[in-house]
Amino acid sequence: MKEQPEVxxxxxxxxxxVQVAAQTNLxxxxxxxxxxxxxxxxxxxxxxxxxxxxVSGSVSPLxxxxxxxxxxxxxxxxxxxxxxTRAWSDVRLHVPPDSLDSGQRLQIESVLRPIPPEPVVQAIxxxxxxxxxxxxxxxxxxxxxxxxxxxxxxxxxxxNAFLQQLPTAIRQLGWSANILWRHNEVIGLTPAHQKxxxxxxxxxxxxxxxxxLELESGQVLSTSGAPNPQISYGEDVVSRLAYAQRNAxxxxxxxxxxxxxxxxxxxxxxxxxSAAPEQVAEACIVGNTAMTHLLLGxxxxxxxxxxxxxxxxxxxxxxxxxxxxxxxxxxxxxxxPAIGGYIGSDHIAMxxxxxxxxxxxxxxxxxxxxxxxxxxxxxxxxxxTAVSCASGPAFEGAHIRDGMRAASGAIEKVRLTPQGVQIExxxxxxxxxFCGSGILDAIAELYRAGYLLPNGRFNRQRLxxxxxxxxxxxxxxxxxxxxxxxxxxxxxxxxxxxxxxxxIHAGMKILLETNQxxxxxxxxxxxxxxxxxxISLPSAVQIGLFPPLPHARYRQVGNAAAIGxxxxxxxxxxxxxxxxxxxxTHYLELSTVPKFNLYFAHAMHFPVHSEKN
Amino acid sequence: MSQExxxxxxxxxxxxALKITQQxxxxxxxxxxxxxxxxxxxxxxxxxxxxxxxxxxxxxLAGEMxxxxxxxxxxxxxxxxxxxxxxxxxxxTVEGDIHDIAKDIVAFMLDVNGFEVTDLxxxxxxxxxxxxxxxxxxxxxxxxxxxxxxxxxxxxTVEALKAxxxxxxxxxxxxxxxxxxxxxxxxxxxxxxxxxAAVKMANAWYGVN
Numbered sequence: 093m094k095e096q097p098e099v100x101x102x103x104x105x106x107x108x109x110v111q112v113a114a115q116t117n118l119x120x121x122x123x124x125x126x127x128x129x130x131x132x133x134x135x136x137x138x139x140x141x142x143x144x145x146x147v148s149g150s151v152s153p154l155x156x157x158x159x160x161x162x163x164x165x166x167x168x169x170x171x172x173x174x175x176x177t178r179a180w181s182d183v184r185l186h187v188p189p190d191s192l193d194s195g196q197r198l199q200i201e202s203v204l205r206p207i208p209p210e211p212v213v214q215a216i217x218x219x220x221x222x223x224x225x226x227x228x229x230x231x232x233x234x235x236x237x238x239x240x241x242x243x244x245x246x247x248x249x250x251x252n253a254f255l256q257q258l259p260t261a262i263r264q265l266g267w268s269a270n271i272l273w274r275h276n277e278v279i280g281l282t283p284a285h286q287k288x289x290x291x292x293x294x295x296x297x298x299x300x301x302x303x304x305l306e307l308e309s310g311q312v313l314s315t316s317g318a319p320n321p322q323i324s325y326g327e328d329v330v331s332r333l334a335y336a337q338r339n340a341x342x343x344x345x346x347x348x349x350x351x352x353x354x355x356x357x358x359x360x361x362x363x364x365x366s367a368a369p370e371q372v373a374e375a376c377i378v379g380n381t382a383m384t385h386l387l388l389g390x391x392x393x394x395x396x397x398x399x400x401x402x403x404x405x406x407x408x409x410x411x412x413x414x415x416x417x418x419x420x421x422x423x424x425x426x427x428x429p430a431i432g433g434y435i436g437s438d439h440i441a442m443x444x445x446x447x448x449x450x451x452x453x454x455x456x457x458x459x460x461x462x463x464x465x466x467x468x469x470x471x472x473x474x475x476x477t478a479v480s481c482a483s484g485p486a487f488e489g490a491h492i493r494d495g496m497r498a499a500s501g502a503i504e505k506v507r508l509t510p511q512g513v514q515i516e517x518x519x520x521x522x523x524x525x526f527c528g529s530g531i532l533d534a535i536a537e538l539y540r541a542g543y544l545l546p547n548g549r550f551n552r553q554r555l556x557x558x559x560x561x562x563x564x565x566x567x568x569x570x571x572x573x574x575x576x577x578x579x580x581x582x583x584x585x586x587x588x589x590x591x592x593x594x595x596i597h598a599g600m601k602i603l604l605e606t607n608q609x610x611x612x613x614x615x616x617x618x619x620x621x622x623x624x625x626x627i628s629l630p631s632a633v634q635i636g637l638f639p640p641l642p643h644a645r646y647r648q649v650g651n652a653a654a655i656g657x658x659x660x661x662x663x664x665x666x667x668x669x670x671x672x673x674x675x676x677t678h679y680l681e682l683s684t685v686p687k688f689n690l691y692f693a694h695a696m697h698f699p700v701h702s703e704k705n
Numbered sequence: 706m707s708q709e710x711x712x713x714x715x716x717x718x719x720x721x722a723l724k725i726t727q728q729x730x731x732x733x734x735x736x737x738x739x740x741x742x743x744x745x746x747x748x749x750x751x752x753x754x755x756x757x758x759x760x761x762x763x764x765x766l767a768g769e770m771x772x773x774x775x776x777x778x779x780x781x782x783x784x785x786x787x788x789x790x791x792x793x794x795x796x797x798t799v800e801g802d803i804h805d806i807a808k809d810i811v812a813f814m815l816d817v818n819g820f821e822v823t824d825l826x827x828x829x830x831x832x833x834x835x836x837x838x839x840x841x842x843x844x845x846x847x848x849x850x851x852x853x854x855x856x857x858x859x860x861x862t863v864e865a866l867k868a869x870x871x872x873x874x875x876x877x878x879x880x881x882x883x884x885x886x887x888x889x890x891x892x893x894x895x896x897x898x899x900x901x902a903a904v905k906m907a908n909a910w911y912g913v914n
Contacts, residue, residue, distance in 0.1 A: 136853070138882045156885060334853040396854050397801030398828045548760060563757065583757050590760065683803055692806070693765035 102184045103127055104147070118144060118151075118174035118185065123324055129191050130496075134326025134335055135175035137161075139491065142174040143191050149183030190496060190524045190575050204445050204655045209310040209662040212274055213373040213423075215288050218242050219268035231258050235278070239271060250278045253413055253421040257281070261370075272373045272420050280370055280420030288373045289313070291358055291419070292661040294438060294654035295379035295387060296320060297329050297462060298488060298497065299622070300353055301654045304361040307373060310662050314361035321349040322386065328462050328485050329382040333396040336386060347389045351416040358417065372419040375412060376426045376661035378653055380436035380463065381405070384427060387415070400433035407671055426667065428660055429674035434480035439465040440670050440677075441656025446618045446649050449476060449673050453615035456600070459653065460487060460623045464596050467677065468603050476677045477607060481599035486588040487528040487623050494579045496525035501574050503530035504626060506567065508537040513567050522574030523567075526581075529626040534581055535589055536631035538565055539698050546698045548590045550583055593637040594696035600639070601695065602685050611639040620652040636699040706734070707742040714746035715753075717763060719770050726774050736778040743771050747817045751901050764900065765806065768813045790821040792911040793843035797825030797834060798880075799858040804851035807880050807900075811847060814900040820845075820907055831858070831865035838866065844874055845907050848893065851881040859891040867892075875910045877903060 096113040101121040103109070110125035119142050122129045133139040140161035147170070154167065155176045162171055174191075220238035223229065229237070232255060236248045261281045262269065272280035272288065282288070288307040293300065297320060304314045325346060326332040336343035354377070362369060377387065381402050385392050388410065390403040408427040412419040428437035439459060443449055448457040451469045458466045464483040467476050489495035489502070496502050501524040505516035515530070517523050526534065538544045543554050543565055550563040568579040604611055617638065619625070625648050632638045638646070659666040682688050706729050713721040729739055750767050753759040794815050798808045805827050812824045823841050825833055838846055846866065848859050863876050876893040879902070888896040895906045908914075 133882065136882060137884070137886070330852055330854070337854070393854075396852065398803040547762065549758060587760055590762075594762070683805075689765055689806055689809070690769055693762040693769075696760070696762040 099179050100182045101125070101179055102182075104184065104186050112179065114180060115178050118142075118172070118177045118179060118183070121179065122174055122187075127187065128319070128321070128324050129174055129187070131175060131324060131326070133175075134331035136331070137173060137176045140173060141191065143171050143188060144174045144177075145186040145188065146170045146172055146177070147184040147186050150180040151183060152178040152180060188575060190501075204649055204652060206310055207659045207663050207666055209308060210664050210666075211288070211290070211307040211374065211662060212426075212664050212667075213279065213288060213290075213307060214273045215270040215282070215286075215308075216243055216273045217268075217270050217284055222267050231262055235262065235271070239273075239278070243273075245276060247276050248278065249276060251411075251422045253411070254278055254280065257421050272422075274373070274422070274424070277422060279422030279424070280373060282368075282371055282420075286367075286371055289362075289367060289371045290661045291354075291372055291375040291417075292654065292657040293354055293357075293375065293377040294441070294651060294657050295350065295354075295377055295383045296438070296622075296653075297332075297380065297383055298323065300350070300357065301651060302354065302357040302361065303654065303658055304358070304365065304367075304372075305658060305661065307662065310658075312658075313365045313367075316357045316361050318353050318357055320383075321353050322346050328490070329380070330396060332386065333382060333392045336392050337396070343386065343389060343392065346386045348416070350383075350387055354415075355417050358419075369418040370420050372412075373423055374426065374661060375417065375419065375423065376428070376657050378428055378437040378441040378657040378660075380438055380461075381430050381433055382436075383438075384430065384436060388427070395433055402430060402433050405430040405432060405674070407667070407674075426660060428657075428667070428670045431478060431674055431677050432679045434463060435465050435478050435677070435679060437670075438653040438656075439467070439478065440673050441654075441660065442620045442652040443467055443476070443656075443673050443677075444666060444670050445652045445656035445659055446620060448618060449669070449676070451616065454609065454613055455616040455618060456603070456614055457618040457620065457652075458596075458600070458624065459621045460596065460619070461621060462488065464599070466596075466600055466603055468607055468609070470607060470609070474676060476673070477603060477680055478677050479599045479603045479680050479682055481595040481682065483592040483595045484588070486592040487532070489525065489527050489531070491588045492526060492531060492585045493582050494525045494577075495531065495585070496527060498527040498529075498622070498626070501525070502527035503534075503567070503579065505628070506530055506533040506537055508541045515567065523572075523579055524574040525579060526567075527626075528623045529628065531581070531585070531589060532627050532635065532637070533631045534565075534567060535586060536628075536634035538581070540634060544586065544698065546700055548586050548696065548698060550586070589635075590696040593635060594692050597636055597695035598688060598691040599682055601691055602682060602688060603680065606680060606685075612641065614639070614641060615645060617641065617646045618652075619646060619648045620650070622651065624648060625650045634698075636695065636697070640699070706732070707738060707745075710739065710742040711746045711749065714743065714767060714770055715749045717766050717770075719766070719773075722770050723773055723777065726777050730778065730781060736781045739774065739778050743774055744817050744819075747771070747814065751814065751904070754899065755901050761806070761810070764810045764814075768810060771813070771817065789819075791819045791908070791913045792845065793821045793823065793841050794845045794847055794907055795823045795825065795834060795837045795841060795843045796847040796849065797829035798827040798849045798851075799855050799862055800828055800830045801858055802850045802852050802855045803827045804849070804880065807851065808849035811849065811879065811900045811903045814904050815847070815907055818904045818908070819913070820911075831862040834862050835865050835869045835871070838871055838874055839869070845910055846874055846876045847903060847907075848876060848878045848891075849880045850878070850883075853882065855880070856887055856890060859887075859893065863892040875906075877906050879903060 130141040137157035218238040409424040412423040464481045467478040500519040501521040507514040564580045564582040566580040570578040877895045878893045
């Protein structure tokens with residue numbers, strides 16, 4: 093292949109420049125410049141999110157995808173899709189704020205109870221005499237004998253990682269220190285007075301939530317969060333799996349990105365509380381099965397293709413150093429068990445922390461995301477049943493024309509009143525798009541007010557009154573929005589939400605029916621996760637996402653998966669219980685239920701409410 | 706009565722559609738007349754779908770209704786009386802993918818539009834497509850795939866058909882995010898966004914007006 097000359101790509105108003113070979117596409121150039129452009133489809137030319145404006149320079153001609161996805165006015169103004177555009181010369185670009193993937197609101201709080209700590213790592217104070225010419229025992233032998241003298245243990249092991257640090261550390265500490273003791277293994281060494289810390293991580297496909305805790309007291313010292321950096325390689329999990337598989341170094345790249353982010357979050361929290369990495373004795377990371385595979389560097393092909401088999405769904409303890417996490421030298425990361433290819437350790441963590449497995453009432457636990465997991469608990473019955481619904485990323489704002497994640501300026505609440513449209517945005521910034529809870533509200537309101545028919549079509553007579561030529565409902569006109577573009581819901585957007593809520597509703601129905609439970613018999617619905625915590629329940633019931641139960645039966649618990657990760661970090665019995673939940677949960681594969689498609693079809697319609705709830 | 710049946714189907718009134726069918730049969734109407742009404746009803750629904758006036762649920766529900774209607778009339782259909790078909794189509798979801806909804810809709814729309822459809826189901830390996838195409842003598846093969854990862858098996862299936870000497874067989878692909886670029890990648894002859902596009906392609910390839 094002919095060598096391409098180098099060109100410079102300049103990104104404004106961020107002011108970043110990057111040198112790339114001519115013919116490089118602009119999305120790749122942005123990645124190289126460290127600019128995270130939103131790209132739901134991972135650069136396939138399908139989502140239309142990576143809009144950039146070419147200010148100067150020569151680029152490849154418009155593609156068909158771009159003509160399809162960009163408006164005429166935008167094309168006129170020089171807007172392009174970064175993934176479809178190749179640089180032919182030096183290029184200067186303007187990046188509009190809504191193409192930037194940052195400033196996302198990260199939900200990290202919860203209402204669930206703390207757990208009594210019972211950590212797997214203990215600090216044992218030891219001191220030993222310094223070596224002399226008459227006592228030249230090795231450092232390790234000396235330490236081991238001191239431990240035996242202190243604790244009575246004789247079976248003591250360690251790792252090379254610890255021995256690499258031992259001679260320097262023990263001398264710095266003056267032969268008197270706390271050893272970090274984990275199942276007869278010495279994994280680290282800290283000054284005698286220092287507390288042991290632990291790291292709990294909820295590794296989501298859109299965001300990563302990390303918490304630093306004190307292992308002995310269970311006290312939360314600091315929390316931190318970041319968007320999952322893999323987003324630039326595809327917003328939905330399947331796009332990322334495809335990337336990992338297509339590109340030679342792809343899965344390594346995705347693993348590194350996420351490991352680095354977790355390490356950075358940890359370091360940030362340590363700095364905040366003035367602690368050292370050596371104090372961090374243990375970690376627990378939960379995530380869906382795909383995220384866990386990508387974190388651990390496991391092959392993903394067999395996971396992405398039918399019959400969707402995980403490399404392992406057993407619990408695992410892996411060396412923190414192997415994941416590039418700066419912790420105590422021999423520290424481990426606990427990866428909880430999963431249930432099959434579709435239900436990950438994050439759902440186990442959610443069941444654990446919301447105590448669904450011990451609920452005395454007939455209860456379901458639901459965590460809404462790109463895949464929505466639902467578990468059913470029947471009191472007195474040994475097994476829980478779980479389903480996974482392919483709800484898609486619509487509730488996260490993806491595949492929606494004016495959709496976005498819950499960042500500044502996202503419309504999160506909508507009311508239609510006789511006075512007109514009322515909206516609330518994240519951070520009270522001027523509106524630039526809808527996040528999931530806003531879309532849900534908007535559709536519920538359109539349906540309530542008669543703009544949408546039960547089959548999800550716009551009521552064209554009602555729309556005509558508003559002077560719209562194409563079927564869409566404008567919530568914010570261009571001159572009132574934060575980015576000069578109107579914010580509307582189109583028929584296609586409604587379709588996407590119908591698909592999402594239809595999948596969830598049908599999944600829930602089959603879950604209940606298979607267990608011979610009538611929907612009204614459900615005594616408690618535990619709603620977990622970011623989207624589930626912000627949505628308005630009346631809106632969710634209005635469009636038929638949730639069954640029409642009295643609102644008192646719903647409990648929104650926040651990020652239960654993150655709390656579950658903390659529990660498993662802190663407590664060995666929580667780990668045993670998680671392992672028991674995994675064993676006791678029966679996975680029901682929806683695609684093998686013949687009635688699924690029909691239920692799905694019915695569930696896509698909006699319910700006709702006979703009475704108000 | 707045909708009109709009533711068409712109306713019942715297009716308005717998704719499943720019970721009425723079955724009742725009217727039974728009445729038509731009891732009154733000694735030609736089963737082919739019932740089938741023709743079904744075809745016309747599907748044409749209406751197909752047009753509404755294209756215009757955005759209905760969506761996937763209607764296609765699935767109509768498909769289910771028509772399955773039940775044809776179960777009712779099948780025993781009365783004499784072999785020689787069956788409609789003349791335009792041609793044969795082999796369809797399936799490619800290896801590694803189990804998504805069936807879109808595939809079922811396409812198979813069904815091809816069927817009611819006068820094609821003899823052999824549906825191989827989901828997760829179909831290339832060899833099975835080759836075998837069925839040879840066996841039926843179909844000149845059109847339709848590959849469905851929802852996952853991005855379905856593109857490789859699509860390409861493999863197109864190659865397998867060529868390798869088996871089935872060079873005059875046309876292949877269409879559809880599902881999920883497929884576009885012209887993917888068509889080129891897989892080597893297929895055509896692609897479409899929905900079931901109506903599939904019918905148009907099959908019509909064009911078989912020279913149906």
